[in-house]
Amino acid sequence: MAPVNIRDVRKAFGHVEVLHGVDIDIEDGEFVVLVGPSGCGKSTLLRMIAGLESVTSGDISIDGRTVNRLPPKARDIAMVFQNYALYPHMSVAENMAFSLRLKGASRETMHEAASGAAGILGLGDLLARYPRELSGGQRQRVAMGRAIVRDPKVFLFDEPLSNLDAKLRVSMRSEIKALHQRLRTTIVYVTHDQIEAMTMADKIVVMHDGVVEQIGEPLELYDRPANLFVAGFLGSPSMNFLNGTIRAGGDRAEFEVDGGARLPLPTAPAASDGRPAVYGIRPEHLLSDAGGTDAEIVLVEPTGAEIHVVARLGNDDVTAALRERRPYRAGERIPLVPDLEHVHLFDRDSGRRL
């Protein structure tokens, strides 16, 4: 268990800089998820922590020790790879005990460690099997078992669930989280799936184009996204954004959507009348209620729990996740009301939260 500190880390491949100065502090025992769209640099950052990529500038320290120049094996970390990276010519037990074998551990030690990890992960019956004889989920567990056997200071996970089917992904999610709660080892977990990030993380780091957009606890990020990117990235279906202008007069404020429609605002930021802005409202915070802004339904998607209604509001389409069961039809007009507590306003140019 150890804290991981990332200080102004940059990474360039040739002349192309892919990380533009990243600062992240990960506390001892924390489960941190690096999330972002593909190409945002999250995997590169993880591989730099692992020692698989060199650090162009800045510092990465694990447990207070700068590891920039240390090879992976000297960093006391374990890593679970996207494609599991199981050694195909070794059995499950051999895979898990490989690190011990490299250290020259005795047969008994290796056996003990492998069965211990297998016990934790429910792999007890599979120790003699080879990776090709395992299902995807089982392989995933072996990969984790291999990491557990290392008993490292830090676990690194590189999109470990992306090759699993949806159902398995959900159960593995909770298993990993349970594992973390049991082992309390620092975990750095990379994913592009914001639900994984939300459900598992103690702390989420949202990355985009080689910079950190926001760091915080899941709900904090969800409720108070610092910018348009974070707001749009977290949550599914994602937040509706409407371009328009703030109209503040007296104690009432409104948002005039480009194209005509008007939406209410809770309070107008000071001296913001006439300021162009982006109005953000999550689909679940749009209700259909009398007196709302009139919108024309474009598309209806029932998901079971809710019905997603895409409707045209001004120049933009918005999605509303409606819990009320009723036969919405395209072309129909409905009134939409935003939950004022959950309205977000962003600067149009910088994208920052207002």
Place this chain on the structure above:
Amino acid sequence: MLRRRLLCASALVACLSAPATAQTTVDLWHVFNIETDMIHQAIKDYNASQDEYRIEPRVLPFVQLQTELIKAVATGDVPDLITVDNPVLVSLAAQGALEDLTDLVSESENIDPEVYVEGPWRSNVWRDQIYGVPRDANTIGVYYNKDMFREAGLDPESPPATWDELRDAAQTLAGDGVNGIAFSAIMSEEGPFQWLPFLYQAGGSLDNINSPEAVEALQFWVDLVESGSASPDVVNMRQYEAANTFMAGNAAMAISGPWELPRIEQEADFDWSLALLPVKADKNIRASALGGYNWAIPAGAENVDGAFEFIEFMSRQDVLQNGWDTGRLPPRTDITVPDPRWPEAFATFNEQLQTAIPRGPHPRWPEISKALQIAIQEALTGRKSAQDALDSAAATINPILQETPL
């Protein structure tokens, strides 16, 4: 030169360090893989007869010895003694690849140019210097299958003596998978070796290779093939292969030399005999080819003295008289072969040797020979007429002979 000396010296050290004897090793490369050849017993006898030198033989196929020698020269690590096909020796000497033996010969008691048959001896002389000593001599004749002669209604006791008779006999004998005659026209020294006698019999000569006589000689071979008397495969036959077809009963006659006698005796299960090469009736010139090997010492050899001493040993009466056991004639006039095997063949070949004409000697013999080989093959394969083929050969050979006459 110094560098080469050093290389040689280091090679010598390497050689010597292996067998810890006081003897000096004389490396000998030769081509005589027949175990009954006189050389094998002679090496044993020589090694047993004295302590100073030890002959270390290495046997190489005829076609490979030259290649191996070139490689040896290329690296300065030459053997001490080699056997060289007689027409090639002077070209090696002219390129500086052989030791000059003139002084050693003049001091030698055993080796006296006067007692040697002229042709073989001359093949060792270049610009009045002596570069080799004849080891043996041979020539070619016509082997014929008496049984086939009888079957074809020919008299087995009077083999063809003229070109016309040979042609007719071959024609008569050919048929049903059997060739009338086999000879070697292959693209190697063996081709000219067998053809040149016909050139001389027709009255032709090398320095006028596209004369009507030469064309006639070549045309004679072409006719043998075109009439079906000889197989078109002759352009692909080495001499031993020609002999093979004879022994297998696939050819009624074969032109070859005495070296085949041991094999023919063993393998041919029919009545056979040997005739002189025919003459051309209107010219009546007897001519044959001179074959045989010479001893030579490569330039830069470590052990010239030892090598030469062995040459002297090999030139003794008691050694040379054994040459005939494998069909090698003595190259000296003062050697007698007591009670020779195959006495008739011995007589025939000895008679033939009197008219044997050496190839060369000429420093550029390989090129002359190559031009002849090409002409022979072009004519026999129908690529060119005999005249055109020899015209091309003349274009190559004449400038060479103008520069250095025969």
Place this chain on the structure above:
Amino acid sequence: MSATAPSEGFGLRGSTLTLIGIALVGLYLFPVYWMYISAFKTSSEIFADPPTMFPENGTLSSFVWIFTQEHVGRYLRNSLIIAVSTMALTIVLGSLGAYAMSRIRSRAVDVALVTVVVLQTFPEALLATPMFVIFRELGLLNTHLAVVLATTTKTLGFALVFLRPIFAQVPFALEEAAFIDGASRLQSFRLVVFPMVRVGVLVVAALTFVMAYGEFVYPLTLLTRAELQPAPVGIYQFVGAEYADWHRVMAFASVFVTPVLLIFLLLQRRIVSGLTSGALK
């Protein structure tokens, strides 16, 4: 009729296809059969017209003759020594090189590959003379080592061309996992990468063996002592010598190629699958 096969079996049934297949293979390999049966013929039957498709008076005399007269055992031993050593050297150098080529991300790899491919293509007959000079300078003439070193220039390029894609198929992630598990580069190569490419390497090794086993020019050039020469030189000298008879040549050839064909039959499944699974990627 299989919809997946490229040619739909020409509309023929499986058994018919099999029969045609057997006929094709039989026809193709008839020369090999001819070599074997000719070895069992007598010298008169060898020239029989018409040729006999099966020896009428089968005899082992050719084999007896070559074993007693031609040092066949010695030739075979030399061939094996040369072929096995060449194979070992080639596979060691080739595996290391192919591994490096598949791991290093640099234009230097392209340069290296071009260099090797270009150099491996030069015909050995053209290199014989300078090779001879080099090994003379190294004092290695008349050693099997010289032949092995020279032959390896022929097999190494071949091996690299075929090993590179095999090594490239090992995912980087596996090695990264190994590094994180605490492996050094060498350990990763030995314990993770090599076991995974074993089959491919085995195939290339077998092919290398075959090439080296049949090598003719270099032993002919670099060995001047008969007791060191391998079988191809022996066969050549046999063919070129004055006593060559086809049944004996074929007997010698049969004895020489039988070990290779046996190895091939044993390994054929692997060799073929190794060659057909992405050897040319």
Place this chain on the structure above:
Amino acid sequence: MQTRRDAAILWLFLILPVGYMVAFVGYPVVYNLVMSVQDVTLGNLATWDRPFVGLGNYVELIANERFRLVVRNSVIFVTVNVVLQIAFGLAIALYFENRFPGARYMRGLFLAAWMLPPLVIGALWKWMYAADYGLINYVLESIGLSDGPIYWLSNPDIVLAAVIAANIWFGTPFIMLLLSAGIANIPRELYEAASLDGAGAIQRFRFVTLPMLKATLLAVACLATVYTMRAFDLIWALSQGGPIDASNVLPLYSYQLSFEQFRFGGGSAVATFSFVVVFIVALLYVRTIRHEKAM
């Protein structure tokens, strides 16, 4: 990231085989190049001190009718070999791509021909080509394809074809297997889609197999070219390049010039000439495999 030592090891691994090839092939090639501009005789062969003759050897070569014949032969030998090896190889590969009992096993058996040393193949075919008692003439005569012996190795009009046939027999199996690999990599769905689109067997070959195989074919063609240009042992044992050089090719001609006629300069010039040709083909090959990598 690797430690410096690990990275150095990787580079060492790369340099070992490359250095090996440069030392043992690069140096001889250069040595050969030097000899090709010198007047080399037996007398000066062991030294470096030889007269410089510039391009004299090359000029002499180009003026030489036989050299031109050998170049012509080489071009025919290589072209016909490559084309027919690929054509036969492709035909065999496609046939055995059909699913029938024993298909895989039989396909593998072809490789037995490739396993034989070229020298043995040369000797074997020479024996089969024998005019009077050879197998091939017997077969041709007994099935009525010829009415007299064909002099395969003695007729200069035929010998090159005979040598080519033997070399095709030797080289095809390997080419066939490489092509099989390429065919195996073509996704089956493409054939299914083509079938659904109404393509027959020939059209599937024309519009699916051939285009998908293009890169493989190109690489195989280069490889075959390079290996065919190397042919020496087989011709050496079969015909020695004769008669009258009708079946001679560059490597053999170079060897003969040097070792049979003592014309080392000429032999080296022929070698250099071949090197240039081989070099170009090798570069083409490298280009194609690099393209393939990018795909």
